[in-house]
Amino acid sequence: MPNTQVRSVKSTEGVNRPKGSPRKIVRRFLLSLLTLLVLGMIVFLLIPSPIEPAKWSAPTAPSFEESGPWKQNNKLSSAQLVTDAPKSPEFITFDKEGQLYTGDSDGKIYKVAFDAEGNPQKAQVFADTKGTPNGLIFDANGNLIVTDVKKGLLSINPSGSIEVLADQVDGKPIYLANELDIAKDGAIYFSDTSNYGSVTFKEIAENKPHGRLLKYDPKTKQTTILLEGLYFANGVALSVDEDFVLVAESYHYQLTRYWLKGPKKGTSDIFADNLAGFPDNITRDEQGHFWVGIFTTRLSFVDQMHSNPWLASTMAKIPQSLLSGASAPVKHGLAVELSPQGELIGSWHDPEGTLYGITTAIKHNGYLYIGTAPGGSLGLHRVLLTK
Template identity: 80%
Template sequence: MPSKPDLSIKESQGRKNKKPRKWVRRTGLSLLAVIFLGVVIFMLIPSPVQPAKWLAPSAPSFEQAGPWQQNNKLSSAELVTDAPKFPEFITFDKEGTLYTGDSDGKIYKVAFDGKGNPQKAQLYADTKGTPNGLMFDASGNLIVTDVQKGLLSVDPSGNVTVLADQVDGTPIYLANELDIAKDGTIYFSDTSNYGRVTFKEIAENKPHGRLLKYDPATKQTTVMLEGLYFANGVALSADEDFVLVAESYHYQLTRYWLKGPKKGTSDIFADNLAGFPDNITRDYQGHFWVGLFTTRIPFVDQMHGSPWLAGMMAKLPQSLLSGASAPVKHGLAVELNSQGKLIGSWHDPAGSLYGVTTAVNHDGYLYIGTAPGGSQGVHRVLLTK
């Protein structure tokens, strides 16, 4: 006759099995309570900014025929030098030597041989800051806009002098890019009184940038234009009747009139660009080349239409938002004529060259610079007619 099961043992095992289940259930409920409480606290914390609503225009399509249509013109880019990791801006001296800065403060120069082949990069100077804009004045000094130091002058021996770090009793918060007129006047951008690039400013969607002017004769700096949405690239027209400044966060180029009946006023030169315009350069035809650091980010455009969402995003730590504002891996530069009409766009849809800040038309090549977050080194592509 089979033995009867020991019910006391089963009951004991049942009690033991119930204990882990209760512990898991209680732990899960506790975690949910903590998460819920954290969400409530996050929602109740005031946002550090009061965002302004903006209905961003629909981005141009890369699929439709026209000047924005996608191509592979940048995909064949060759490396000129990888000495500077992030060559924000590129300029040339009268002999055709290339100069560019890096985010660690160093400025390099690259000579070319008789066949146009780049030689090994050489260290030219060190600003101990972050040099962005570079251009030679009539005396052979390299004028530099340094985001940490202000407006600088570097003599041929590499000695660095501060020309301006204040205007009207306030700091020059983030000197970014420049151009120099024939009379020596320097026009340059002060990107934002935030003093650094931060997602909070994108979320806030309010203008904090300025266009400044430095007079080398009087050594005085004045404000030309205020209320710019992340003031960036700067370029004079061929006749110097106006100066352009890029407003990166509103996808547009603004024109400030220096001569003529509109002198002292501003208007929009080009708008609804397909990305965030960075630097502007002018070529021998009087055309403007613009590097677009990233193509449009749909989430950012949607966020601008919802101040509540933008305010929530601004609460998050910058470290968590770096991915949200990282450049799309799609290289892009554009050419505009002197009236602001888009002539054509240059793409690398594969993203081997991206985070484009500068496009310089020089001696049959288009030279490309980038910034942190993008690809590294100076590149160039052959310009074809």
């Protein structure tokens, strides 16, 4: 019996003895966690990338600190809210009576009237495309022509009835109808941003052109392709003489010119390059000058990624939901004015970032009206133009 009792005590002591000190337990846990992270990283690096990026050495971005037309100012910092009914008023246009129209990302198109003193009244819903209306301009018949990224090219009559003008070209879908302008003869020039069909970080990382410039002829009801191979085709605007049409290539910081008349008809060239950010929409004022909204100033990481295909292909593996911050607009409002020849006349800034993510800048009745897109500041604003 004594020997049995001794063995029993030893067995009990073995069960109750601590397996290790708290410090050792934490050390084992951290080592296990590190092992899992290393294994996870190895697996992530071995997964094939969904893209084969093209290498590109982006030009050095213009400086906001140096003197010249890019020099930073606060011209947009005093912006007045016109309406907050549309959260993301991508584009802005006016009818013959001076009423403002803009769309929102939820499909609604709003109308804003002004009183005798020019004060904006409460926004009213004019139509609902059930899509995402971006560009909108009135044609000669009073119909609102709309480029909707989900529905294609639309026409909305004064009572709000919607007709699809085009959602295909050459038997294939119009993937992402974005912006437009209308010529005096009724021809509609508009951009099909990308055959990706949506805005995705993978396309930025891939750095290959997937956009197009299209033309719709209301007489024949036919849509044709004018230009292909554009780096995220965006804003569109005709020159005052309609001898060329511009289309913004957001991902290469440039505006491309397609000639409609003259000896260069049917060819294209660069109208303005090395902009200080991603150009979005283009509007033309009464002087024939072009105004361009800059959705975000240059992102140094993106420029570095373009010069490093391995980094780009690796970033493309990360789920889009985790990369929303990587391509979010910098909180620095910016719009630029260009001459009819493409020379930079001036830039308008809000360095405090109260107004940012700018897509549209359009002059009307002594004001510069400002539109934004999702990711930017909310609501439609305007800034009084100084003479």
